[in-house]
Amino acid sequence: MREIGRVIKFYNSFFFVRIGDELIPCKLRGLLKRDKKIGSAVCVGDFVEISRLKDKSGVIENIQSRRNVLIRPTVANVDRVILTFAIDAPKLHPLLLNRFLILAEKSALDEIIICVNKIDLSATENFLSEYESLYKVLRVSAVTGDGLDELKEILSSGVTVFAGPSGVGKSSLLNAVEKNLSLKVGKVSEKILRGKHTTRVAELLEYGNGYLVDTPGFSAVDLVEAGLDKNNLRHSFKEFVNFAGACKFLNVCTHSHEPDCGVKAAVERGDILRERYEAYLTLLDEIGAEKIR
Ligand SMILES: Nc1nc2c(ncn2[C@@H]2O[C@H](COP(=O)(O)OP(=O)(O)O)[C@@H](O)[C@H]2O)c(=O)[nH]1
Ligand SMILES: [Mg+2]
Ligand SMILES: [Zn+2]
16 A cells, blocks of 8 residues: 655655654665656655555655755755845845845745844844835844744745855744754854765754745855756746836847847836846846856
């Protein structure tokens, strides 16, 4: 008999599959290992078919098709990503913010939320308010607990990945939400890990009816590796579509050098945030340079 469960972690050469109240250590059926198309085969977040062995362990017989996959670390079937930034320390550059946003857009996640942490450090309450028309923006403090009730409600179902630059307080927030997680806090641990080129293996941490993933995110992924090119980058800037219908070159306009561009006109009118458009142009250039490299 086969049962369906979800892979929540990989540890000691076993995939741990959650089925109801049970956590079943599983090995992979030999045939699957050789199937190149499945690639590195199973990843955390996958729904898998397992059969049981007499010793309470199991065998993964099949992997169900994935809705989406985040890269580095690899997590499948993610419901939402919370892009976490700090109001200060470290300072946020708009280009970095937009790099995270477009990588998240490219991953076909259902929900992208911006979370501004460390609001205890500054009285500038409207930090990133320009982005509120594009994304939900939460403002929180892992130190004072401000804003955590709303965050907890969002986290209580589905798989939520915390991504964002190092030092913004992702691990601190998860610890503030759920004390039992006891995740390491502070830049040092991540630096050591990176220095050793250790691949961080993601784990789904159980929270309410959902799962949380603490990760440095896809910060190290370059745009080309993520599948972005000069012809699809614009689709990750979701507000552009409202104005691209006015472009003379319609579907092929890259909104950069072309005349009669609806997007450029919208930037001039103030209907598109100039900071977003400038980030777009910079990343378009970067993609061109990466391709040549
Ligand atoms: N003032 C303040 N500091 C915070 C807050 N959250 C985290 N920190 C500090 O920021 C640093 C980095 O936190 P950490 O959780 O390791 O960040 P991560 O790299 O994103 O996981 C630590 O020194 C934390 O104590 C906050 O809400 N307010
Ligand atoms: Mg951390
Ligand atoms: Zn255009």
